[in-house]
Amino acid sequence: MQDKTIIQVEHLEKKYGDTEVLKEIDGTVKSGQVICVIGPSGAGKSTFLRCLNLLERPTSGQVLFEGTDLVSLKESAVMNLRERMGMVFQNFNLFPNMTVLENLKLAPVRVKHLSDGEAVKKAQELLDRVGLGEKADAYPASLSGGQQQRVAIARALAMDPEVMLFDEPTSALDPEMVGEVLQVMQELANEGMTMVVVTHEMGFAKEVADEVWFMADGYIQERNEPNAFFADPQTQRAQDFISKIIGA
Numbered sequence: 542m543q544d545k546t547i548i549q550v551e552h553l554e555k556k557y558g559d560t561e562v563l564k565e566i567d568g569t570v571k572s573g574q575v576i577c578v579i580g581p582s583g584a585g586k587s588t589f590l591r592c593l594n595l596l597e598r599p600t601s602g603q604v605l606f607e608g609t610d611l612v613s614l615k616e617s618a619v620m621n622l623r624e625r626m627g628m629v630f631q632n633f634n635l636f637p638n639m640t641v642l643e644n645l646k647l648a649p650v651r652v653k654h655l656s657d658g659e660a661v662k663k664a665q666e667l668l669d670r671v672g673l674g675e676k677a678d679a680y681p682a683s684l685s686g687g688q689q690q691r692v693a694i695a696r697a698l699a700m701d702p703e704v705m706l707f708d709e710p711t712s713a714l715d716p717e718m719v720g721e722v723l724q725v726m727q728e729l730a731n732e733g734m735t736m737v738v739v740t741h742e743m744g745f746a747k748e749v750a751d752e753v754w755f756m757a758d759g760y761i762q763e764r765n766e767p768n769a770f771f772a773d774p775q776t777q778r779a780q781d782f783i784s785k786i787i788g789a
Contacts, residue, residue, distance in 0.1 A: 545572040546607075547704050547735050548593060553602035555588055562588045564759040566602070570704070575736045577746035577767075580756035581782060586739040589756065590708050593737065594626045595619050607703075624652060627697030627705040631713045633689040635681040641668065641692050642677040645699050653700065660699075667695040671725050687718030691725055704735040711742055743786060747771055755779045 546569055553566035562585045570576055578586050591597040593604055595611050604611045606622055614622070635644050645664035649655040655663070668674045671691040681689055690710055697705060707726065711719040723745050730736060730749050740746060746753055746767055753770045755763040757778045763770065774780045 546570070546605075547572055547574075548737070549603070549605040549608075550593070551603040551605070553589070553592060553604065554600045555585070555592060555597060556600045561759055563592065563599070566761055568754065568761060568764075570735060570737060572735055573733045574751045575730045575738065575749055576752050576754060577750035578737065578739045578754045578756055579741070579743070579746055579782075580762075584756040585759045586756050587708050590706050590737060590739050593706060594623050594628060596628070624648075624700055625703045627700060627702035629690070629693050629697055629705065629707045629710050631709045633681070633686075633693045633713075635689055635692060635696070637681050640678050640680055641673070641684075644681070644692060645696050648696070649699050663699060664695070667698050668692075670698075671695045672721070685718055686714045687721045690714065690718075690722045694722070694725055694729075698729075704737065705729065707736065707738040707740070709739050709741065711740070743771070755782065757782065 548570040550566055550568045553563055554561065555563040566589060578589065580586055588597055592599050595604070599612055602612070609622065611619055611622060639647070642661065642664050645667060646657070646660040649660045649663060650657060665674065665677060668677055671694060673688060673691055673695070676684065676688065681692070684692065710726070711722050714722065719742065723742060726736070726738070726745070727749050750767050752764055753767050754761050755770065755774070762776045763774060763779045771783060774783050
């Protein structure tokens, strides 16, 4: 199952002026894998994630999605490929003037040209899947943060993505709402969804990830399967990070 390469990153660099945010990043994401990207704030984790679907354009290097180098494509072609990568942000990014159902229907109708009836059926199935079937006619402002994030996940799934990118999906949530979002993500992982997750939730990383990528100072300093990484980090930077978390 985990033999087909979905994303291949080679020599990825990102600069803002003279500031190097990402330095010589390499990595491979295979079908069905869950990669958790962890590390201190300012490590470049979110920038790295946004480079994967070209929300940020790399300064140099390659991002290959199923063998196609996204960096070399024109924007119109990037848009087509981006449809195959779902993205979930920290702050939900739902349209406040639309109901939950309308949020889910929008892209499938406009981009995939589903009929309204098809889009409604699909949206309702996805809302049921994330435990919010009764919220179809609600507006985002009436929902809790955890519910809004589950709607955001359902909205990304409505485009039938081949990979899901999560940018610290629980960091804007109150602690009691974190679990409901992580549960949906764990279910997706169990179903074989390919996922790259930037997260501060170490329990989730340990439990669900196939690989943990530890980023600091713009580099991937270390990568390993979770139990080995958390039990015996190899680099001083990772050891310091883990000791601070455990000591917190």
